[in-house]
Amino acid sequence: MKIFYVVYSLSLLLGLICVIIVIAWNTCYRGGFAWDGTAKMFNWHPLCMVSWFVLYGNAILVYRLPFTWSSSKMILKLVHAILNLGALTLAVIGLLAAFGFHNKMHIPNLYSIHSWVGFAVVILFSLQWLLGFLSFLLPCAPLWLRAAYKDVHVFFGIFFLTMTIAACLSGINEKLIFVLNGANSSVPYKELPPEAYLANVLGILLLCFFLSVTWMLYKREWKRPNPHTSVLSEATEPLLSEH
Template sequence: MAAGWFYLSCVALGAMGSLCVLFTTYWMRHWRGGFAWDGSLLTFNWHPVLMVAGMVVLYGAASLVYRLPQSWLGPKLPWKLLHAALHLLAFILTVLGLVAVFYFHNTGKIANLYSLHSWLGITAVFLFACQWCLGFSVFLLPWASAWLRALLKPIHVFFGASILSLAMASVISGINEKLFFSLKNGTQSYKELPSEAVFANCTGMLVVAFGLLVLYILLASSWKRPEPGNLTDRQPLLHDRA
């Protein structure tokens, strides 16, 4: 039963994550004019797509690598490499998203990092960079002792969930900010909920649902990777698959 719920949750995550990216892309293409890389407003449109894809969807997927029962058996190194590679790809997309918004702001002589949205976002990215470097140097490279890894693992796990939470908050505040800026001079204001506002709000709710499901799977004790030597005591997923 546990395995069934776990894999059903994974399918739901895959569907919601794909929809998060597709909805954000459709919003930028249908209502905001599409994409370019020339410093115009169309350059900005890459920002929400890349940040949702990198900081939320791919980051969330990378965080769940060790929840897969297949990672509990056999060598751990391939799963460490997959975990690090997915996070690195997420970070690359995130950096490209930041480049897009800074390029647009600098071209249009717009101030950078003045809103709460930008403060949340840049904090999440900074912590993400620190988290990846810490994980790579301590958990992937062979120099760190077992006691050091045991000491830093709870911190690594805590900041992993915290970064995703900050990313979600940044996305939600960014959607709100974008709607206020885009609709304030339109034929319908934000408070009248034109179709763009409804669609963007639904996208935000989908991002929240995705992030909360990731956090639930991360925190569910029966779905955590067992500690070494306890594999036979805490493996309901493996038992259900047998």
């Protein structure tokens, strides 16, 4: 468990640093934040999306935290749902900022792979949250429905996390191309402005956060123990059978 807490602490630190870097990037190089239809309004988009990604990663890890293993499963489900709802709220605000800016400036919406992936994951993530709420939190949901949907819910939880990191990295690249007026691979890296270095560091740290979260989900011995299952049968369960 000491190793788990080291990795978990590292993931928390990486997530916090990523959010701070996004704030610094948009404050120091992009003019700050506003909600007036200008480029400052768009700056809310990367901040909300990175914050969504970090909060979503931590919501997935709720069931992995050893100090929660003695807690009621229903309490953990509520915490998991609330954190994901907070992440979804940030995602919606981020989309509103992007669409609001584009509409104000008469820029087409959904014209790049970044926008397609990002918009799709927000819509599907909303559906995932709703189905999870109906299946696992409502007392009227039958046990057979919970059992049938559980593996699907877990699979798409990891899948959406992967889609989100893809949207974040492609968004950083797209933003740099626009603001740096077409910087490309033909330009020596040492000649790039400090803003590009900062954005590239952000992308690397986001990837490291993603890897730390997926590693904690992958390790079978860090899974929440099932009090109704023997140790031998637990060892034969599929990976990620529990959040």
